[in-house]
Amino acid sequence: MNINNSILSIDPNFDPSMASTCSLLVKIGIDSFSYAIVSKSTRQVVAVYDEQECNISQLNLTERFKNDSYLKLPYQHTKLAVYTDTEISIPNDIFDESSIELHSKLMKNNTVINLFRQNHFGFTTIFGLQQSLQDILTSQLSNLKIYSHNAGLLNIAEDTKNDQLFLDFSANSFTALFIKNQKVIFQKCYEVENIEELNYFILLLINQLAISLTEVIIRLSGIIHVDDKKYECLQKYFTTIEFVKLDTSLSLQILEDIPEYYYINLLALDQCV
Numbered sequence: 001m002n003i004n005n006s007i008l009s010i011d012p013n014f015d016p017s018m019a020s021t022c023s024l025l026v027k028i029g030i031d032s033f034s035y036a037i038v039s040k041s042t043r044q045v046v047a048v049y050d051e052q053e054c055n056i057s058q059l060n061l062t063e064r065f066k067n068d069s070y071l072k073l074p075y076q077h078t079k080l081a082v083y084t085d086t087e088i089s090i091p092n093d094i095f096d097e098s099s100i101e102l103h104s105k106l107m108k109n110n111t112v113i114n115l116f117r118q119n120h121f122g123f124t125t126i127f128g129l130q131q132s133l134q135d136i137l138t139s140q141l142s143n144l145k146i147y148s149h150n151a152g153l154l155n156i157a158e159d160t161k162n163d164q165l166f167l168d169f170s171a172n173s174f175t176a177l178f179i180k181n182q183k184v185i186f187q188k189c190y191e192v193e194n195i196e197e198l199n200y201f202i203l204l205l206i207n208q209l210a211i212s213l214t215e216v217i218i219r220l221s222g223i224i225h226v227d228d229k230k231y232e233c234l235q236k237y238f239t240t241i242e243f244v245k246l247d248t249s250l251s252l253q254i255l256e257d258i259p260e261y262y263y264i265n266l267l268a269l270d271q272c273v
């Protein structure tokens with residue numbers, strides 16, 4: 001990483017004129033911004049950009065699109081996962097298409113927003129973006145489809161058979177996704193300033209969700225290492241800890257010096273429909 005907490009890995013043979021045969025995957029987290037370029041013909045990941053500890057304001061986004069030549073290319077598809085606190089999940093058996101506006105009243109910060117929705121695990125997630133933010137995204141990104149911030153993680157977890165707690169880390173936050181009996185029991189993003197706060201939230205999850213320390217498998221992704229304090233914190237409580245692997249046909253040669261699980265939540269967008 002450089003002094004701006006960002007990293008760019010790119011295939012030197014990537015030809016920007018071939019962007020129309022590629023997909024752009026973008027993830028806007030609560031404190032991070034990342035994207036990947038995937039060749040649809042070769043299934044090769046030809047570029048990955050990641051920036052941690054950043055404030056993603058609308059002005060900041062506009063500047064990124066203005067200054068980053070790779071974001072301005074005309075891609076065949078663009079899939080974007082974005083963090084928003086205007087999000088609710090409703091079981092499909094009680095979801096009423098005609099009452100979608102009524103469901104939106106339950107959202108935090110009830111303002112004028114555009115609603116989006118997606119389906120996983122038998123429930124419908126409704127999330128909203130302010131019109132001004134959507135205008136920036138749709139004007140700058142070609143052939144855009146928008147997803148909730150953890151869509152990639154949910155896509156991976158749908159094949160889960162055992163009870164598992166997925167923890168996806170950025171530099172200063174983590175997303176928790178608890179799967180039990182092949183159902184989503186809990187999902188939430190937490191901001192953490194230090195290891196003490198992480199320890200508090202892990203204990204909170206264990207106690208409130210009645211997580212078995214010996215039976216539940218912990219699946220890790222994002223910015224975490226086996227020898228850092230985050231991992232040591234988890235080791236105090238859990239018996240089985242594994243790093244998530246991406247079950248995909250994607251070629252990750254440009255990431256050969258970077259752990260694959262760093263960008264699982266981003267790259268899994270490629271499989272989202």
